[in-house]
Amino acid sequence: MGLLLQACAAIFVLGNLVTSQPLVQNPKEPFKITAVNFNGEQMQITWAVKDYFPGRNVTFFYRFGTTRHNRDWKQCPNYILYQGYNSGCLFNTEGPTLNIFIKDQNGSEQLFNQSLKSDFFIKPNPPENVTFHWKNDTITVECKKPKKSPRCLNLEYQYKSKHDKEWQSRKSECCKVEEQGFDPEKCYSFRVRLERRVPLCNRIPYASEWGEVTVWRNGSLLDSCDDDIKSLSNQVILLLSVLAVLLAVFFLLIFVCKWQRFQKSVMPVIPDPKHIFSDLFNDHNGNFQEWIDKTDNPMVQTKMECVEYECIIEETTEKGEKDVKKEASEKFCELSDMNEKDYLSSAHKTSLPPPASDTVSFESFKFFMNEDMYVIL
Missing domain, CATH: 2.60.40.10 (Immunoglobulins)
Incomplete structure (x- = not known):
């Protein structure tokens, strides 16, 4: 049934086509036109001017409908030019049947005529709302x-x-x-x-x-x-940037820790005496002598001068006398490095009489001597 309808349609189309009557200079090549009906709104008829009408212009006439309607012929409102010569015509579509004539420039000589179904040359518009x-x-x-x-x-x-x-x-x-x-x-x-x-x-x-x-x-x-590629590359770049930032922060923390240690080893921190001797600066306004006089600071050590006393020991030889003086002098020097409290304690302990029974008199003082020949005052 479908094939039958198509065959009938083809016969109908051929029956409505009027045989062309080309009146061109080269009869060996049949005159050909190209017809396009843009979505049933505008018709475009073109021909090869260089093949059929070289070196001269022509005029185009058209009308829609059959001769029974006695429609007037219309001249082309918009010519299509090729190298300065008319090669086609563009006009509005007004019906399904189209009759065309091509004449010379004066319109006196008929060069070509044809009838065709405009609906069989429709070119649709692009699809909408895809x-x-x-x-x-x-x-x-x-x-x-x-x-x-x-x-x-x-x-x-x-x-x-x-x-x-x-x-x-x-x-x-x-x-x-x-x-x-x-x-x-x-x-x-x-x-x-x-x-x-x-x-x-x-x-x-x-x-x-x-x-x-x-x-x-x-x-x-x-x-x-x-x-699509850029979005993937942007994600990779973002990830690499985050990793780079984290790595930079990690190395920065390591550098800070190492720098503090390095700074302490090269440039040690100098303690501020203001916090250690707060009373010196707050109470005495930095006056060291006043602070020494009015405070009983345990850090102040008692200075003792190392004074050599001449010791006269009776019934001793000259050599023994020199040894006794030397040892006594060394003992006084050792005691000079002690503070007052340690000195009194040491003196109390050393004031105990030695186990030896020898007694040495020095003016109004008596000295007990042991076998090591220490002199104790």
């Missing part, structure tokens, strides 16, 4: 259904990944296409257009211009596939 639905590995592409003859249209979409060189194409009846086998991890570019079916609706398979290219990855719309 949507993409991505689920798992399946993509569904839809567009808004056109008001004029949607049954005569096929929806075609093409796609390619960033690793593909050529576009992959899929077609389906208007206005929905579903395709499986897409990798959610890959980035794909898509473009969509509408195409007129032949021979049921068009003599020539005119298709619309491609719509805007869109880029998708796993259901997410991107500006370009490079953005």
